[in-house]
Amino acid sequence: MDFSYNDLQRMLHESAETYAREHGDFERRRRLMASAAGYAQEDWKLMADLGWLALLLPEEHGGIGGGPVETMIIMEALGRALAGEPYLSTAVLGAGCLLRHGTPAQRDACLGPLASGDYRMALTHREEGSHENRYAVSLRARPDGDAYVLDGAKRMVFDAPHAQAFIVSARTEGDSAARNGITLFLVPAAAAGLAQQPFRRLDGGQAAHLTFTGLRVDAAAILGRPGQGATVLDDLYAHAIGALCGEALGAMQAMHDATLEYLKVRRQFGRPIGTFQALQHRQVDMYTALEEARSLTLAANMALAESLPEADRLLSMAKAQVGKSARIVGQGAIQLHGGIGMTEELQVGAHFKRATVIEAMFGSRQHHLARLAGDPQA
Template sequence: MDLNLSDEQRLLRESAERFVAESYDADHRRKMANDPLGFSPAVWKQFAELGWLALPIAEECGGLGGSAVEIGILMEAFGRGLVSEPYIASVVLGAALIERCGSMAQKQAILPKIADGSLKLALAHSERAARFDLAKVATTAHSTAQGWRLAGRKIAVLDGHAADEIIVSAHIHDHQGSSGRIGLFLVQATTPSVAISDYERLGGGRACNIELSDVQLPEDALLGNGHDALPAIEWAVDRAMAALGAEAVGIMQVLLDTTLEYTKIRKQFGRPLAANQVIRHRLADMAVQVDEARSMALRAALKLDADPVERARAASGAKAKIGRSARFVGEQSIQLHGGMGVTEELEVGAYFKRLVAFDTLFGGSAHHYGRHARLGRASVPA
């Protein structure tokens, strides 16, 4: 298999890295940290003009038909700048679920708006008692004469405060009772009885909790024909984990480069820190972890179109391995910078915070080592 980037992919990487280097400096990140929205609408518009919002959307729906590899290239560049725009929530999760579960009318109505930046989506699936188990959904959707009635609570909704529409998962109850299916419903953020409380995420960006109190929805709020949406949710979350893994690789690369440069200029006992053999070994270990993480993120991206078990094992394996590698690289970077590593003067701490947040999103390393093992046992013939 040829893993070299194509000419188009190299151009995407160069343009993304150049844009991030020019647009995301320390002042911009501090400004976004104090902004109630958490990101810049002007930058989001530039994302649309550059074609990044349309990148993974199918061509027949107004997109560019890009693959998960292109998304990974883009996300690694985003990691270098600690980009806080809601790309994962709106494009990687939201648009993917519309494309996978929506009817043709819903796709044609929604996906072009995502591509041009006029509509932002968020996925509200996590619940307090689920503990990263995607099949555990307590939110209910009851069929009514007018459509649907939703009730429940969702937590940790990425960028839900900025979404125009929220995709809410719920157990479907028809006139005969519970159907056992999980459905996805489009809910306008301004719908009455939808209470959104947002908060700052560790490492930048925002998330929110959502309370749905007897929310009335029309019949066409249900995505598609109402088939069980759990397989699509699992696919979309695996897709998001692969993208977040690539973002973590970009962050780790910045920490490695910053630490390497610092140890060359920081002198102790009249010699640069990098002249110390122990320090060189630790830098080499950091470089190895970055390369291994990059390989795992690429593997997860390449496996997204494989059968569900193979795809899920690749995604969980990447999430677990990259989580461990990210913590190692972050901790080594902090320690090798000494006391400066935890001050506001340097951004090492900000990058490390984003890595800590990555390790908890959609489940930590321990959770995904367990999922990887369970899926492996399930795939072995009796």
């Protein structure tokens, strides 16, 4: 497997690095996270102008036909910039789901506005008590003529408050834990019978609990094949894990770099604290953990891009390693900064919060270790 970037990926990397430098000022990001939207609309528009929102789309839809590696490159920059834009929800999961599982009518109606930044989406899947079983779906979709009626609730829907549409998993047959019998629907956020309860996440981002009460959708809203939504979910999970691992790399790199700089300028006993061997060892541990996560993340995304049979295993390995590495890097960054590392005025704490949220998304470290061990319940 060739780990080097091609020409397109190198250009994308340079563009993403520039964005992170120019738009990732921590004080600016703090103000944006506290705002009503949680991010700057001009930044979202810039992503559209740069072609990032259409990254996965083919040329006929205004995209460049990118894949998991290109997504990872952008997500790493967004992680370093502590960006709050709903890029994962819209440009990765939303666009990817429409592109690979949507009907021609759905793609024609949604992909153009999505690429221009006028259409945001959110995956609506997690339910109370589902824990880490990705097939635990209790929200029911009852057939009613040529339509379906949805009743139930979803929890912790990331980026829900400003989304125009939701990818909703519902149970059309079978019991609530069965893999078969799940169907995915594209549901407008303004649909009658849909209520939101918005809130802020640990990392400052936006989310909502959703309640569906007699919500009626046409059969044309189905994504993929009826009753076989588990296949779509598996696909979305794979791409989400690859992208999130990339974002975590950016967060860890930011914590590492900030700590390294602090060790150079903070003085104790008449010299920089970075000259003390014990602190140098801790910094090396952080760097080693970061590079271990980087290698597995790149390998996993390359395998996913090539549809290799080992992609699923590599993704679980990457997600497990990222969870471990983020703890080593985050705790090291905070401890080497001392008391100030725990304050909200310092970026390492904000990045560590985001890395902690990432660790819980789409399967924790323990969950993926269980999958690697062959646990049938994982």
